[in-house]
Amino acid sequence: MEAFDSSQAQVEAFDLLPDSQPNDRQLMENLMEYHAEKRNSVIPYLLEKSPEFRELSDVRQQGWETPEGDKYFASLRRNADKSDEKTSTYFHNLMKTIGYEIDRATNAFKIQQVDSTPPAILDICMAPGAFLQIALKKNPGSHALAFSLPVSRGGYRSRLASGSNTKRVYLDVTMLAADMGMDQIPEGHEDAENFLPRQFEEGQLFDLVICDGQVLRQHLRGAYRESRQAKRLVTTQLALGLQHVRPGGTMIPKKGHAKRSSFYMVATDIQSQTPEAIEAIKRWKRIWRAATFDSDEDYGKVILDEDSSIETLLEDFGPELVKLGKAIWKIQADALAQAPFMKKSK
Ligand SMILES: C[S@@+](CC[C@H](N)C(=O)[O-])C[C@H]1O[C@@H](n2cnc3c(N)ncnc32)[C@H](O)[C@@H]1O
Numbered sequence: 001m002e003a004f005d006s007s008q009a010q011v012e013a014f015d016l017l018p019d020s021q022p023n024d025r026q027l028m029e030n031l032m033e034y035h036a037e038k039r040n041s042v043i044p045y046l047l048e049k050s051p052e053f054r055e056l057s058d059v060r061q062q063g064w065e066t067p068e069g070d071k072y073f074a075s076l077r078r079n080a081d082k083s084d085e086k087t088s089t090y091f092h093n094l095m096k097t098i099g100y101e102i103d104r105a106t107n108a109f110k111i112q113q114v115d116s117t118p119p120a121i122l123d124i125c126m127a128p129g130a131f132l133q134i135a136l137k138k139n140p141g142s143h144a145l146a147f148s149l150p151v152s153r154g155g156y157r158s159r160l161a162s163g164s165n166t167k168r169v170y171l172d173v174t175m176l177a178a179d180m181g182m183d184q185i186p187e188g189h190e191d192a193e194n195f196l197p198r199q200f201e202e203g204q205l206f207d208l209v210i211c212d213g214q215v216l217r218q219h220l221r222g223a224y225r226e227s228r229q230a231k232r233l234v235t236t237q238l239a240l241g242l243q244h245v246r247p248g249g250t251m252i253p254k255k256g257h258a259k260r261s262s263f264y265m266v267a268t269d270i271q272s273q274t275p276e277a278i279e280a281i282k283r284w285k286r287i288w289r290a291a292t293f294d295s296d297e298d299y300g301k302v303i304l305d306e307d308s309s310i311e312t313l314l315e316d317f318g319p320e321l322v323k324l325g326k327a328i329w330k331i332q333a334d335a336l337a338q339a340p341f342m343k344k345s346k
Pocket of ligand 1: 092095096099124125126127128129130131132147148149154155156171172173174210212213214215216219233
């Protein structure tokens with residue numbers, strides 16, 4: 001597995017896609033999540049083990065204390081909410097730059113064919129479609145299944161060229177109840193009408209899975225979903241992505257990491273049929289179910305239960321995480337230190 005941070009362009013890209021605004025309910029749930037996170041947090045571990053992470057934390061702290069920083073991010077949020085042609089073109093070009101940078105560094109978009117079946121690509125949150133465009137171009141004869149949030153619900157416009165060998169389906173992937181293992185929706189659920197029937201065929205597999213969807217502020221959704229949408233989106237993408245990637249295939253997810261920071265991961269040669277992978281898929285579906293159907297209290301419990309293995313995770317994966325993060329945290333610290341609002345505050 002490789003973790004990839006693509007320079008300054010990437011720093012701007014994730015800020016173009018901020019999460020929802022807090023409200024009272026969200027505040028309460030954030031508190032609950034905060035306690036869970038605090039108990040199990042990886043941050044003290046990283047602060048202890050990685051000088052690069054320590055440096056990034058220091059620079060971030062300075063950023064948070066800077067009023068110019070607030071103005072800068074508010075302006076990025078305003079831009080992110082615009083759906084005009086200029087913003088859409090800018091964002092598409094930005095994603096193309098990031099995609100090509102990832103590809104140059106990892107060759108992630110090139111599918112290693114195992115037999116003569118045409119390469120298959122799944123993009124779970126496609127628009128504007130730059131990554132998919134690169135993947136289709138690098139794999140002649142390939143075909144794709146692409147989901148994306150409808151523009152009428154606040155999603156981005158697709159810029160994918162017409163005629164690409166792609167089945168496009170505009171829907172909210174976090175409502176794919178049947179594919180997430182929920183055939184029976186509890187009676188009286190606020191969104192009962194909006195859950196969606198199965199979209200994947202039994203055993204349908206893809207060589208490459210792109211799953212870098214991120215919650216959009218302008219996404220129209222029920223109030224009960226506000227604070228849970230990020231969890232619902234990430235668990236849907238990971239569960240369906242891993243379930244439908246061919247053994248030996250590649251996934252490109254985006255990993256949110258602390259506040260206002262994220263990077264792409266490239267996971268290759270994925271062993272998607274092992275007991276561990278199957279358990280991970282079940283676990284993500286359990287979390288999605290709790291985030292979608294449970295009371296605040298029960299959801300809080302599930303989060304605590306499912307997170308309780310973080311110590312074990314750090315024991316197994318902590319040193320590798322520090323190794324993978326080293327270069328990224330350095331790039332992020334340098335980029336943040338160079339940010340216009342940091343300079344102004346000096
Ligand atoms: C970072 S952009 C993806 C960029 C894309 N990979 C590219 O290369 O152009 C995030 C996408 O996630 C989509 N998205 C966010 N929430 C979604 C949801 N619930 N269902 C489907 N798509 C969603 C947004 O509409 C947006 O198109």
